[in-house]
Amino acid sequence: MNLEERTNQIFVELVNNPQIASKALCEKFDLTRGQLNYALKKINDSLVDEKLSEIKRTKNGHFLIANEILSNFKGGDEQLGEPTESYVFSGKERAAIIELMLLSKEEYLSLNHFIDELKVSRNTVLRDLKEVDQELQQHELALKYTRQKGYFIQGDEWNKRNLLSDLLNNLAVMYNGINVIIQFANIDPQQIETFRKRVELVEEELEVQFTDERLRTLPLLIILMIRRAQKGKLISYSFKVNYRELADTKEYLAADRVIWDVDGLSENERVYVTMLLLTTNLSRGDILSVKEINKMKEALEKVIANFERIAGVNLEEKEKLLERLLVHMRPAYYRIKYHLNLQTRFYQENKDANLFSLFYLVKEASGPLETYFGQSVPDAELFFISLFIGSHIVESTEIVHPENRKRAIIVCPNGISIAALLENTLKNLLPEIDFVLSMSAREFYRTDYDVDFIFSAVPLKTEKKVFVVNNFLSDQEKRQLRERVLRSTAIIQTEIVTPEKILAVVKKHAQVVDETSLYEELLSLFTPKESIILEKKRPHLIDLLKDETIQIFEDKVSWSEVLDALARPLERQQVITTDYIKALKKEMPILPAYTVLRHKIALPHTVAEAGAIGVGISLGLVKKGIITEDGRKIHTVILLGSNDKEEHLDLIFEMMSLAGADELAQLENAATKEEIREALIQFNDEYWRAK
Structure with missing residues (x-):
């Protein structure tokens, strides 16, 4: 249909939104009633020329649009690759098409190219190019021409891509807009279909739904951005990450399916495309500057x-x-x-x-x-x-490592988070070895590292000793790996004792009633625990909370009174000095929220320098509760004094677990110290059974 720009926009709106009322249509396009009537007449004249029914308007301002019009013109139903010759573009539409051609060009573009493609006169194209230049200035870009390059857009690549995104969105809402883009950007419809299906897989994988408009333009945008990137038109802004560092997200894995077979994309460009898939509009403000x-x-x-x-x-x-x-x-x-x-x-x-x-x-x-x-x-x-x-x-x-300790690196291509976990596992499994670096396989091949061993999640081509490991090791795999490492290195020379060897010796000299249970218990002894700090080698809650360090407050008491009462047994045990409790009262005149574990247990404590000369705790059960600074009522208060950072943290970990355990409710309902101890004993058994 041959319609001028605004009339065409009104027609597109009617086709895509047939329920719209006259009043809403006038407001949207800033029309008077007379202007709307005129536009409707122009539209109907064109429909008659196309041998289609006219659009009618009811008395209450609604429109009656025949199905044949909707099926012929609704943008979402247009067929890819359909010719656009019958449509006469307005000046603004021609300017947008010229910008699209410049951003998607695969060849030299001269004035004659625009004349031939748009089928307008030389003077018309020259006027359009002036319009293009003005539009580009609004995006901090400029239209340039040289004999060597022809017409091109000069400026920052980020701005060019934002302009390209805007152009696609604006052109897509034109009549037959997608085909206009396909024609003038020279895009293969089959390629669009391929990327559209991939984007739909992203929707399915992430359980999200793109809008219909987004789904129509996103494959086009990806295709044209890939085209630009492969021609060396790269964004200069760094995301401050590489593609691998996003590999731990399911969104990355889904997005990777869209561009998995695209060659020539740098890591920065892949991050850009990934972000583009996951955001409606990507701006510079989204970059980690x-x-x-x-x-x-x-x-x-x-x-x-x-x-x-x-x-x-x-x-x-x-x-x-x-x-x-x-x-x-x-x-x-x-x-x-x-x-x-x-x-x-x-x-x-x-x-x-x-x-x-x-x-x-x-x-x-x-x-x-x-x-x-x-x-x-x-x-x-x-x-x-x-x-x-x-x-x-x-x-x-840790103690300073001797100079003759073995050194190792870890190679893990699965993202830095998984690499960090693997590093933590190996450090705890093999404390005899210093793990000095963690890296990707590509980083490994770039440099020759002076280490004794390599632990890798993938096979490597190297003359150094490599232990190939899984990202996630079961207890048995950990035990087997430790044996393999120690046996094949000079770390220890003695023969390694295994659960199987012990079981064989026991069976040789004694009758075994339950061989399976015995083996499982032996295996547990030989299975290193995945523990960062805590081991059962220091006193814990059950060891430190005796009758003298447990108190029950039946009546209403102040925060200061509770601190004084809980401090007295620790002072007698020479765990803290009087200066410690003075410093604590000064630091927390009321019970602060930050010292309450899981909103359940108040844990007043401060640095050892304030007057902690030993390690100890004192528990108070406050029946009527203590109010925190944020209005919560707390019934369990444990005063901690410690001059040992490791043991100090062990106790906090255990109390943190108690704060989330069922036994805490049992403890807070206790009427005697004995009942409190019973709850603590039950918690202790559960806590260490889980280790």
């Missing part, structure tokens, strides 16, 4: 400070920890910002009780990160922050 990194660094510094305050510890080499967290948080920034779902298989399968106690402390300290992102931080992300903090605590308390 240096400014954003500094803001995130400030938030992480506050999280570390909160953790120290809640846990009552002073972490050593905080700058080193902060730098590690910043490296980890770069891909996490995109995961959190765009709600990318970190795969939780490894997170769930590594539910070590100690690490998860540490996780809850980190969660309590994570407020500054939530403020920075403007949303809650997923538990899986906090879990990995806990992993980094826990590993840092272990490293800062």
Whole structure:
């Protein structure tokens, strides 16, 4: 149909939204009633020329549009590759098409190209090019011409891609708009169909639904951006991550299916396409800039400070920890910002009780990160922050390694989060070895590393000793790997004792009633625990809470009175000095929310320098409750004094578990110290059975 631009827009609106009323149509296009009548007459004249029924209007302002019109013209039903010759473009539409040709061009474009393609005069094209230049200036771009290059758009690639996205959206709503794009951008309809199916698979995989408009233009946008990237038209802004660092999200895996067979895309371009698939509009503000990194660094510094305050510890080499967290948080920034779902298989399968106690402390300290992102931080992300903090605590308390210790690196191509978990597993499994680096296979082949061993999730071509391991090791696989490593290296020379050998000796000299149970218990003794900090070698709750360190407060008492009462037995045991409780009262004149574990157990404590000269705890059951600064009522208060950071954290982990255990309700309902001890004994049995 041959309609001028505004009349064509009105017609497209009527076809795509036949229920629209006259009043709404006038408001949308800023029309008077007379202007609408005129436009409707022009539309009906064109419909008659096409031998189609006219559009009629009812007395109440609604439109009656025949099905033959809808089936012939509705944009969503147009056939790909349908010719567009019968349509006469307006000046603005021609300008948009010229911009599209310039951004998608595969050949030299001259004035004659535009004249031939648009089928208009030389003077018309010259006027259109002036319009194009004005439009480009609004995007901080410029139209240029040289004899060598012909016409081209000069400016930042990011701006060009944003313009391309806008052009596709605007052209798509024209009559037969998709085919206009196909024709003038020279896109193969079969290629569009291929990418459309891939985008639909992303919808299915992620259980999301793109709008119909988005689904129509997204394959076109991806095709043209790939075309530009493969011709060296690259974005200059860095996402501060590589493609591998997003590999731990199901969104990445789904998006990768769209571009899996595309050659010549840099990592930065792949990140761009992945982000494009997951956002409606990608702007520069979505990039992790240096400014954003500094803001995130400030938030992480506050999280570390909160953790120290809640846990009552002073972490050593905080700058080193902060730098590690910043490296980890770069891909996490995109995961959190765009709600990318970190795969939780490894997170769930590594539910070590100690690490998860540490996780809850980190969660309590994570407020500054939530403020920075403007949303809650997923538990899986906090879990990995806990992993980094826990590993840092272990490293800062280790004895200096002898010079003759063996050194190893870890090669894992499955994303840095999985690599971090594998590194943690191997460090605990093989404490005799120093694991100095973790990297991808590509990074491994770039440099010759001076190490004794390599632990890799994939086979490697190297002369060095390589142990190929699974990303997730079962208990039996851990035991077998440890035996294999120790047997094939010079770390130990003595013959390795195994559960099988012990069982054989026992059967030789004694009658075994239940061989299966005996083997399983022996196996458990030889299976290293996936533990960052805690081992059953120091006193714990049940060891420290005796009659003298348990008190029941039946009457209403103040926070200060509870602290004084709980401090007295610890002072008698020479665990703390009077200065300790003075410092504590000054630090927390009321019960602060940050020292309450899981909103259940108040844990007042402070740094050892305030007057802790030993390790001990004192428990108070406050029947009428103590009110926290945020209005919660707490019944269980445990005063902690410690001059041993490791043991101190062990106790906090155990109390964190108690705060989430069923036995806490039993403890808080107790009427005597004996009943409190019974609840603690029951909790202790459950706690260590889980280890």
